[in-house]
Amino acid sequence: MTFFRTPCFILLCFLLLLLGCKTQQNTTTPSSEPAEDSQAPAVSEEPAELQTTPVPPIEEEAIVQDVIEEPADHPQANREFRAAWVASVANINWPSKPGLSSKEQQQEAIALLDLLKKHNFNAVILQIRPQTDALYESKLEPWSYFLTGEQGKAPDPFYDPLHFWIEAAHDRGLELHAWFNPYRAHHTSGKNISEQSIIKTNPELVVKLKDGHYWMDPSQKGTQDHSTAVVMDVVERYDIDGIHFDDYFYPYDSYHGGDFPDDISWKAYQTGGGELSRGDWRRESVNSFIENLYEEIKAKKPHVKFGLSPFGIWRPGYPKSIAGYDQYDKLYADAKLWLNEGWIDYYTPQLYWKINQIPQSFPVLLGWWSEQNLKKRHLWPGINAALGEDEVINQIMITRGMLPKSPGVVHWSIAPMVKSKELATAILEGPYKKPALVPASPWLDNKAPESPVAVPMVDGQSVKLTWIAPANAEDGFRYVVYFRYGEIWDYKIFDRNTIETKFSRFVERKNGDKVYLKALAVTTVDRTGNESGFKEILIDSKL
16 A cells, blocks of 8 residues: 655645546437437547546645545445346337337436436447348448338437437447347338339348248348448447347248248358258358457457347256257257357357246356357346346345356346336346446456546535546546545545536544545446446545
């Protein structure tokens, strides 16, 4: 530990000087009541205009007694991934129906994000490509029917929904993961197929299934190249925190009533000298696509996490008590291989069954997937949030116990939280009572960010704590303020725009005794979850 025992006024002058010199990024916060003619800022890599952080009035009284760097056994905020899926296909979650006005879409988005923030979630997984279309401005694919009611039609008044969601999520301290369906070309609820659809522009890449779906042929290089280009376009142009795929690789056999109709591609492969079996050839097409995409994402923006959410059972009999659908044989998804090889940053197998459902038991499957995590990536299972309060809370707690180094779950979907006040309250008053940071990803970045400069000042019967963001804007994604009354530490987590908070100078016990504020600390948390050094500011409670 390093102690600084300098006169208070010298320390204060130094901190105030730093306050006057530092700047913070000026970011736009989408209003909770967006105007009808509002337009989201254009997506750009250009830095936002900077503004000088106000210096606290000098007439306020300084109360710093000492500063201790990295004290032994200092407190740490809880870590847990708390996310919810927001599906756009068939308007499951957002927008609630096609053709809403821009204002109505934005209002619905804000309501969902506010709900997540209020209940101490820290991430949202938004479906932005449900059927080779886009819920964002794209030159590669048409605007989504599920957004405007007409494929290819932009929102009017114009705004970019993905950019709006990203900014609104970040302003609430939430990560935004962009969810893509890599192969589905048309959903049966998607109405008319526009001339801009890949079904019309590249018919050689697409097959029609018996139930009315259209599907891109995963074995074709054109399919792999196009889907990779679509994902990388979003990685390059948008400030997302993650890329996400769900369980739709080759389609479920119920969609096509038999074998996937790829005879033309299969015969071409055989004619070219291919020696793999048909199943292995299909699996290899998906495997190579996932591996190559992971490498491209890391080459462009290493901090952007790549997450996959496969069907929850790899194969029946793995482990021995498990029975059910065989994704390896039916979806041609070798989900075990992807986790074994570490071609992902987080894995979210869809474990939508109850704890005591013996053939598909939640903890049994979670334990098996954990054994496959050879590269020690994040394993954050998907849970069925419609199973009821007790089951959901028990599954969250089981995950914490089985995966203590990086706990977390993803809720399918946000709908039960919206519809059931009882569920939302039970989660908030139970496992999510305290806010939590997203677990760090040290294989992506293990460098601690710069610490903020913090100044506590007397403000009447309160202590106002002001801090300055690090010079590197990427380092200031979240802030944690730790505070100690007497000997008890606690903390609060703040979003990127907050630079001050207040505390009472003392709290009063039931017996009337006063417990004074003794210490404060502020840390920075960067995009990959690294936390800055801890500097404990001792408060002179005699003032």
